[in-house]
Amino acid sequence: MTYTLVLLRHGESDWNAKNLFTGWVDVDLTEKGRAEAVRGGELMVAEGITPDIVHTSLLRRAITTANLSLDVADRHWIPVKRDWRLNERHYGALQGKNKKEILEKFGEEQFMQWRRSYDVPPPPIDLDDPYAQTGDPRYAGLGDAMPRTECLKDVVTRLVPYWENEIQNDLADGLTVLVAAHGNSLRALVKVLDDVSDADIAGLNIPTGMPLVYELDDSFRPLTRGGRYLDPEAARAAAEAVANQGR
Numbered sequence: 001m002t003y004t005l006v007l008l009r010h011g012e013s014d015w016n017a018k019n020l021f022t023g024w025v026d027v028d029l030t031e032k033g034r035a036e037a038v039r040g041g042e043l044m045v046a047e048g049i050t051p052d053i054v055h056t057s058l059l060r061r062a063i064t065t066a067n068l069s070l071d072v073a074d075r076h077w078i079p080v081k082r083d084w085r086l087n088e089r090h091y092g093a094l095q096g097k098n099k100k101e102i103l104e105k106f107g108e109e110q111f112m113q114w115r116r117s118y119d120v121p122p123p124p125i126d127l128d129d130p131y132a133q134t135g136d137p138r139y140a141g142l143g144d145a146m147p148r149t150e151c152l153k154d155v156v157t158r159l160v161p162y163w164e165n166e167i168q169n170d171l172a173d174g175l176t177v178l179v180a181a182h183g184n185s186l187r188a189l190v191k192v193l194d195d196v197s198d199a200d201i202a203g204l205n206i207p208t209g210m211p212l213v214y215e216l217d218d219s220f221r222p223l224t225r226g227g228r229y230l231d232p233e234a235a236r237a238a239a240e241a242v243a244n245q246g247r
């Protein structure tokens with residue numbers, strides 16, 4: 001049995017366009033981001049990929065991307081599951097800060113450590129920071145699990161139970177699963193899928209709005225490491241642009 005898993009990072013957001021660290025701040029898509037989501041759906045149609053169920057984060061940039069891409073594919077009606085475990089990495093006190101300004105203020109090494117190290121989180125966000133999620137009803141059930149910052153390792157830790165229980169269960173039922181999520185929650189999932197080392201994951205960047213398809217074996221291991229972007233040329237260029245953010 002081969003299972004099909006499609007990963008889709010949301011289209012360009014307002015804060016991607018403004019070069020701001022976003023994390024759990026619930027910003028919308030830009031017009032370009034909406035067009036990317038539509039194009040993602042068109043690519044799935046062209047490849048004959050028909051998602052049977054969609055999993056999203058609790059953030060509107062992922063939810064709207066899923067809706068737009070599924071609408072084009074005439075799959076707007078499929079069941080949906082949403083979970084905070086698919087949210088973007090919480091960017092701590094960097095949320096709302098400009099990437100270029102943080103790079104200039106703290107230097108390349110610190111900037112990259114915060115952005116791409118596996119286990120060094122940014123400083124925690126103050127609970128009264130305007131970009132904290134204090135009191136946000138969608139996280140009311142989290143209690144002590146509510147993060148004030150996260151490194152990628154923290155994201156792997158919170159994502160793995162969701163991958164193993166929710167997503168794998170749907171795959172095992174023979175469903176084609178679409179996961180609409182974020183740059184770093186998808187980096188975490190790819191790390192687990194492809195067994196990428198803690199060091200090498202720093203070099204992996206996920207472009208916005210580009211479907212990445214994994215065919216998986218009975219043990220949910222990829223048949224092809226790294227999966228397959230439906231538009232590989234565009235994905236390579238867009239991933240490069242993500243890598244260079246802040247410069």
Ligand SMILES: O=C(O)[C@H](O)COP(=O)(O)O
Nearest residue numbers: 020021022023088115183
């Ligand atoms: O939260 C953010 O700022 C972006 O979605 C991901 O940012 P990064 O590529 O700088 O980690």
